[in-house]
Amino acid sequence: MSIQLNVNHESAVVDAPSDMPLLWVLRDLLHLTGSKYGCGIGACGACTVLVGGQAVRSCMTAVGDVGSAPVITIEGLSPDGRHPLQVAWEAIDVPQCGYCQAGQIMSATALLQKTAHPTDAEIDAAMSGNLCRCGTFTLIREAIHKAAQTGAPTPGK
Amino acid sequence: MQINRRTFLQVGALAGGGFALSLHTSLLAKAEAPTAPPDLKPQAFIHIAADGGVTIMARASESGQGMRNMLPMLIAEELDVDWKDVRVQQADLNEKIYGKQFSGGSANTPMGWEPMRRVGAAGHELLVTAAAGTWGVPAAQCTTRSGTVHHAASGRSMGYGELAAKAAALPAPALSGVKLKDPKEYRIIGHSQRGVDTHSIVTGKPLFGIDTQLPGMLYASIEKAPVFGGKVKSANLDEVKTLPGVRHVFVIEGGITLAAYTPWEPGMEPGIAIVADTWWQAQQAREKLKVDWDLGPAVTQSTDGFATKAAELLKAPPGSTVRKYGDVDAALGASAKTVEATYQFPFIAHVTMEPQGATAHWKEGKLEMWSTSTLPADGVALVAKTLGIQESDITTHMIRSGGSFGRRLQNDYLVEAAWIAKRVDAPVKLLWSREDDVTHDAFRPGATVGLKGGLDAQGKITAWRHHFVTFGDGKQATSGGGMGQDSYPAGFPPAYALYTSMQPLMLRTGALRAPGDNAYCWVAQSFLDELAFAAGRDPLEFQLDLLSNKKMPWNSGEHDAVGDHEPTGASVLIPERFRGVLELVAEKSGWAKRAKEPGRGMGIAAWFCHLGYFAEVADVSVDAQNKVTVHRVWAAGDVGSQIINPNAAESMAHGGIMEGMGHLGQEITLEAGRVQQSNFDEHPLMRMRQAPVIEVYWRKTDYSPTGLGEPTLPPILPAVTNAIFAATGKRIRTLPLQRSGFRWA
Numbered sequence: 001m002s003i004q005l006n007v008n009h010e011s012a013v014v015d016a017p018s019d020m021p022l023l024w025v026l027r028d029l030l031h032l033t034g035s036k037y038g039c040g041i042g043a044c045g046a047c048t049v050l051v052g053g054q055a056v057r058s059c060m061t062a063v064g065d066v067g068s069a070p071v072i073t074i075e076g077l078s079p080d081g082r083h084p085l086q087v088a089w090e091a092i093d094v095p096q097c098g099y100c101q102a103g104q105i106m107s108a109t110a111l112l113q114k115t116a117h118p119t120d121a122e123i124d125a126a127m128s129g130n131l132c133r134c135g136t137f138t139l140i141r142e143a144i145h146k147a148a149q150t151g152a153p154t155p156g157k
Numbered sequence: 158m159q160i161n162r163r164t165f166l167q168v169g170a171l172a173g174g175g176f177a178l179s180l181h182t183s184l185l186a187k188a189e190a191p192t193a194p195p196d197l198k199p200q201a202f203i204h205i206a207a208d209g210g211v212t213i214m215a216r217a218s219e220s221g222q223g224m225r226n227m228l229p230m231l232i233a234e235e236l237d238v239d240w241k242d243v244r245v246q247q248a249d250l251n252e253k254i255y256g257k258q259f260s261g262g263s264a265n266t267p268m269g270w271e272p273m274r275r276v277g278a279a280g281h282e283l284l285v286t287a288a289a290g291t292w293g294v295p296a297a298q299c300t301t302r303s304g305t306v307h308h309a310a311s312g313r314s315m316g317y318g319e320l321a322a323k324a325a326a327l328p329a330p331a332l333s334g335v336k337l338k339d340p341k342e343y344r345i346i347g348h349s350q351r352g353v354d355t356h357s358i359v360t361g362k363p364l365f366g367i368d369t370q371l372p373g374m375l376y377a378s379i380e381k382a383p384v385f386g387g388k389v390k391s392a393n394l395d396e397v398k399t400l401p402g403v404r405h406v407f408v409i410e411g412g413i414t415l416a417a418y419t420p421w422e423p424g425m426e427p428g429i430a431i432v433a434d435t436w437w438q439a440q441q442a443r444e445k446l447k448v449d450w451d452l453g454p455a456v457t458q459s460t461d462g463f464a465t466k467a468a469e470l471l472k473a474p475p476g477s478t479v480r481k482y483g484d485v486d487a488a489l490g491a492s493a494k495t496v497e498a499t500y501q502f503p504f505i506a507h508v509t510m511e512p513q514g515a516t517a518h519w520k521e522g523k524l525e526m527w528s529t530s531t532l533p534a535d536g537v538a539l540v541a542k543t544l545g546i547q548e549s550d551i552t553t554h555m556i557r558s559g560g561s562f563g564r565r566l567q568n569d570y571l572v573e574a575a576w577i578a579k580r581v582d583a584p585v586k587l588l589w590s591r592e593d594d595v596t597h598d599a600f601r602p603g604a605t606v607g608l609k610g611g612l613d614a615q616g617k618i619t620a621w622r623h624h625f626v627t628f629g630d631g632k633q634a635t636s637g638g639g640m641g642q643d644s645y646p647a648g649f650p651p652a653y654a655l656y657t658s659m660q661p662l663m664l665r666t667g668a669l670r671a672p673g674d675n676a677y678c679w680v681a682q683s684f685l686d687e688l689a690f691a692a693g694r695d696p697l698e699f700q701l702d703l704l705s706n707k708k709m710p711w712n713s714g715e716h717d718a719v720g721d722h723e724p725t726g727a728s729v730l731i732p733e734r735f736r737g738v739l740e741l742v743a744e745k746s747g748w749a750k751r752a753k754e755p756g757r758g759m760g761i762a763a764w765f766c767h768l769g770y771f772a773e774v775a776d777v778s779v780d781a782q783n784k785v786t787v788h789r790v791w792a793a794g795d796v797g798s799q800i801i802n803p804n805a806a807e808s809m810a811h812g813g814i815m816e817g818m819g820h821l822g823q824e825i826t827l828e829a830g831r832v833q834q835s836n837f838d839e840h841p842l843m844r845m846r847q848a849p850v851i852e853v854y855w856r857k858t859d860y861s862p863t864g865l866g867e868p869t870l871p872p873i874l875p876a877v878t879n880a881i882f883a884a885t886g887k888r889i890r891t892l893p894l895q896r897s898g899f900r901w902a
Contacts, residue, residue: 034361
């Protein structure tokens with residue numbers, strides 16, 4: 001069926017069954033491959049995107065349930081790759097393999113929208129759904145603090 | 158000396174238990190000759206545009222260990238350019254011009270340290286020669302800085318870009334004769350350089366194997382038998398072919414020969430491949446498959462069965478003697494005190510964040526592959542053999558992967574993608590589901606270990622008896638399940654015996670980060686802690702004493718626990734380096750003054766593997782429900798004279814520690830031949846809230862730099878379990894923790 005979506009501030013029409021997970025619509029139909037497949041059961045967070053400002057696991061979100069809620073993926077987080085979280089991530093050189101990092105950054109975006117200056121405990125609580133097989137947790141924590149200092153704007157702006 | 162695959166595999170086969178164990182020693186012994194292979198040409202690695210832009214080719218596969226930085230940094234240093242002006246480009250697979258392009262065994266640093274610097278220095282010499290020729294002055298009067306050649310006497314300068322065409326036309330100098338910088342002059346090596354892909358990662362650019370996108374590409378998924386090697390008897394293929402988006406359905410006959418010993422690349426696993434317009438549709442179609450499987454002989458395997466057999470083997474006379482010196486039984490009999498214990502560790506899976514997969518395109522008799530393999534040349538050979546095509550008809554692009562940890566040293570997924578592509582008139586991207594990835598991993602094999610140690614009246618070790626019950630056919634251990642003659646503490650106790658017994662295994666196993674060592678360290682360093690406790694001595698002091706009294710020379714350099722590239726050519730664990738990291742970590746952690754209180758404790762452990770020495774201390778608390786929290790970890794490492802990319806090196810140490818902690822809570826079990834775990838909920842990784850504060854310290858020594866992918870990992874396991882003992886008085890002899898009554902907080 002034809003489904004209209006709002007992805008990264010642009011309208012997109014896809015032909016997909018309504019139960020197709022948003023992740024695979026993004027990756028295989030819209031070719032936005034920044035969001036990653038890790039587990040398919042919402043256990044790793046690699047597929048995290050924002051839907052209506054909330055961090056969701058796109059592997060568990062049926063595209064038919066998204067409706068007109070704006071979807072923001074890592075590709076749409078900022079127009080120029082200079083969102084404070086991206087800048088902080090780069091400055092601290094967080095990634096090792098890098099596969100989980102888009103999901104980490106999107107979860108962190110949702111966190112900073114709710115809590116502008118999170119404590120370590122708040123970061124741990126918000127980020128513990130995102131696995132990092134390489135073990136970059138210390139650097140992720142540091143990068144979130146650094147981004148919080150510079151202030152996080154609304155995604156895409 | 159030239160290295161070739163044949164040498165490499167032969168050495169591995171002799172070592173037993175899979176060649177990844179011996180990557181470092183076998184390759185290093187050869188690759189670490191003072192000159193690079195004669196066929197390495199600076200022009201292959203270095204491209205300088207007329208505008209001065211410098212492109213350096215990264216030859217090794219990248220799965221997060223920082224190879225795209227580390228090796229090009231070595232070239233850039235000697236070329237004498239600024240790192241900010243360097244663009245790094247991943248080389249396609251072509252070992253004729255790039256040399257070995259694999260990543261494994263923490264071998265790229267020792268293997269690349271000398272050759273890559275010489276490549277850079279040769280490029281440098283060509284540019285200086287070109288400038289000197291242009292000016293008509295002796296080359297010796299020319300100096301360089303930041304991509305410019307200067308002639309101080311005449312005040313002239315030329316940028317590398319201006320000289321590039323002339324330099325490229327000159328004959329390349331012999332790498333053995335080029336002059337290398339004094340390390341004091343280093344401006345890139347030893348200075349943190351950001352990951353070359355970091356910007357692409359944080360902006361979500363297509364970068365990983367799974368992101369490969371080609372026009373007209375189709376997507377594949379494979380349903381395999383729930384039991385290793387099980388074959389398809391029949392299936393509702395006609396029905397599945399009609400499902401939405403499905404283009405092709407193929408039965409894979411496969412090529413697994415089930416025997417007591419499963420080789421490194423056992424062949425294609427049988428199954429049913431579904432090719433569809435999207436991966437989701439292929440997955441949906443899989444759910445509608447009704448397959449009648451011939452499960453085969455591996456259906457009889459179970460974890461309980463393995464345990465029963467291991468217990469029998471442990472009581473029986475050992476199958477073979479790996480190493481023996483002194484009269485161990487007499488020494489144990491004469492000891493003032495003996496300690497006996499049985500340790501067990503389970504099978505575990507790699508669970509790379511990016512599941513296995515590959516993209517391939519068969520067109521007009523040629524195959525093009527987008528490969529995440531960390532042993533890519535072997536992948537090509539295996540594909541050619543399986544498909545019956547020539548290696549020369551295969552082009553391989555080396556794509557960044559979302560983690561390997563040893564998994565991508567095997568090429569099963571690459572062969573599958575190529576096999577499917579050859580039957581399809583379009584590019585095909587194969588992706589395993591996480592469930593496929595867990596249940597069809599090349600597992601780290603489990604083992605049962607019987608230990609007996611003796612102490613004299615002064616509390617010194619008198620004897621060490623080690624009976625390692627592993628899997629294999631009696632002669633050859635399963636991949637990743639062999640144990641070498643010099644595995645620590647062999648050589649140190651006055652009398653020592655290492656025996657091996659094996660039981661059959663029909664399952665794909667392989668190398669997991671620090672293969673062998675990731676478990677043998679836990680066993681040996683836990684038992685040393687037990688002996689120290691029984692002797693009433695501090696475990697650090699006890700181990701330093703043991704290290705000071707080496708009794709026997711090393712027997713062999715060709716296995717997991719020993720190997721180096723000392724100037725002497727000898728292949729040995731150097732006690733001074735082992736002691737050095739222990740002393741450093743003790744100092745940094747305040748070991749001598751540590752608090753001793755119920756429910757909180759510190760544990761210490763050290764190990765030598767893949768040419769690196771690490772000692773780690775963990776500060777752990779255990780609550781009334783036996784939930785374990787690791788508060789802080791101190792790590793001290795000795796990987797030689799240089800930490801090439803310091804921030805990345807420290808991050809790698811964090812990674813080894815977090816992964817090792819993860820191992821403590823993981824297990825793969827079998828029932829009726831079926832793997833019982835399938836996803837992260839059942840085979841957990843550590844999470845952020847469980848991550849301790851980690852402090853990393855380097856002990857720089859005069860030895861040539863070696864790798865960090867692996868040696869950071871092993872000590873954390875016993876450091877944590879020894880800390881649990883210090884906190885609770887309960888010894889963890891069975892992993893995962895939950896099988897010993899503990900779990901992560």
